[in-house]
Amino acid sequence: MSDDDLRTRIDASLARRLVDAQFPQWADLPIEPVAFDGWDNRTFRLGPALTVRLPTGSWYARQVEKEQRWLPVLAPRLPLPIPTPVAKGEPDAQFPHPWSVYRWLDGELASRARIDNPPAFAAALARFLAALGRVDATGGPEPGEHNFFRGGPLAHYEEEALGALETLGDEVPRDDVMPVWNDAMTTTWERDPVWVHGDVATGNLLVRDGRLAAVIDFGSSGVGDPACDTVIAWTFLRGESRDRFRAELGVDPGTWARGRGWALWKALISLVGHLENDAPDAALARNDIEQLIADHARSGR
Numbered sequence: 296m297s298d299d300d301l302r303t304r305i306d307a308s309l310a311r312r313l314v315d316a317q318f319p320q321w322a323d324l325p326i327e328p329v330a331f332d333g334w335d336n337r338t339f340r341l342g343p344a345l346t347v348r349l350p351t352g353s354w355y356a357r358q359v360e361k362e363q364r365w366l367p368v369l370a371p372r373l374p375l376p377i378p379t380p381v382a383k384g385e386p387d388a389q390f391p392h393p394w395s396v397y398r399w400l401d402g403e404l405a406s407r408a409r410i411d412n413p414p415a416f417a418a419a420l421a422r423f424l425a426a427l428g429r430v431d432a433t434g435g436p437e438p439g440e441h442n443f444f445r446g447g448p449l450a451h452y453e454e455e456a457l458g459a460l461e462t463l464g465d466e467v468p469r470d471d472v473m474p475v476w477n478d479a480m481t482t483t484w485e486r487d488p489v490w491v492h493g494d495v496a497t498g499n500l501l502v503r504d505g506r507l508a509a510v511i512d513f514g515s516s517g518v519g520d521p522a523c524d525t526v527i528a529w530t531f532l533r534g535e536s537r538d539r540f541r542a543e544l545g546v547d548p549g550t551w552a553r554g555r556g557w558a559l560w561k562a563l564i565s566l567v568g569h570l571e572n573d574a575p576d577a578a579l580a581r582n583d584i585e586q587l588i589a590d591h592a593r594s595g596r
Contacts, residue, residue: 446519479556
């Protein structure tokens with residue numbers, strides 16, 4: 296079965312069957328899809344306190360063992376709640392991958408929620424990432440296919456970024472974009488590896504009562520260079536909030552430059568995809584590129 300075929304088959308009835316067969320103690324709990332689902336996993340709420348996460352493909356299934364092993368280690372050392380594994384499900388004849396049951400975390404996605412004080416939100420996120428970076432990284436998962444090389448050298452995506460730039464042609468100001476990329480490529484992380492979330496985005500941040508309440512989806516986590524975790528500074532934070540985020544996180548100029556490179560890579564490949572599909576989200580990618588160019592010019596690097 297292809298990953299595309301599997302993705303279309305994952306629904307509440309499949310989740311129900313897996314839970315009933317492997318965890319009969321929860322057979323009486325209702326199962327329903329969450330309002331806003333992800334691409335890597337399909338998520339279902341199981342009763343009032345649990346969630347079921349089913350990987351949508353073989354790439355994402357590699358993340359299950361990692362999360363089961365490391366999230367219980369990380370959770371007590373962090374200032375905000377993160378998903379806590381409760382049980383691990385096994386593959387069967389109709390679902391070919393391991394899967395997980397987690398504690399439910401209340402909150403609304405930051406992409407849709409009201410945030411009362413954006414600079415305070417940015418500071419809380421920075422404190423969370425700083426605490427994550429202080430957790431002992433010994434034995435942690437190194438960058439690789441399991442997390443799409445988050446925490447690894449940005450050079451891994453150089454060919455793809457420059458190829459996207461060539462494809463876009465006059466759609467983006469190449470003379471302004473290349474200095475951003477070149478500066479990112481002149482630095483490397485020369486310290487010990489640290490824990491990274493790998494996908495710090497509004498869809499993975501939960502807000503409650505106008506404040507950052509939890510950080511979810513550690514599928515792209517690993518140990519390495521923390522530059523990839525600064526991308527949200529350009530995709531979501533603005534002005535004072537961006538400055539507060541950088542100050543609280545204590546990011547050095549080289550890491551900040553590499554973070555811009557990670558954000559630029561994602562914006563370029565996203566813009567290519569949006570233009571090919573005539574998607575309205577092209578404007579968001581363009582705006583991210585503009586933010587990166589302006590921040591680079593302002594910083595003098």
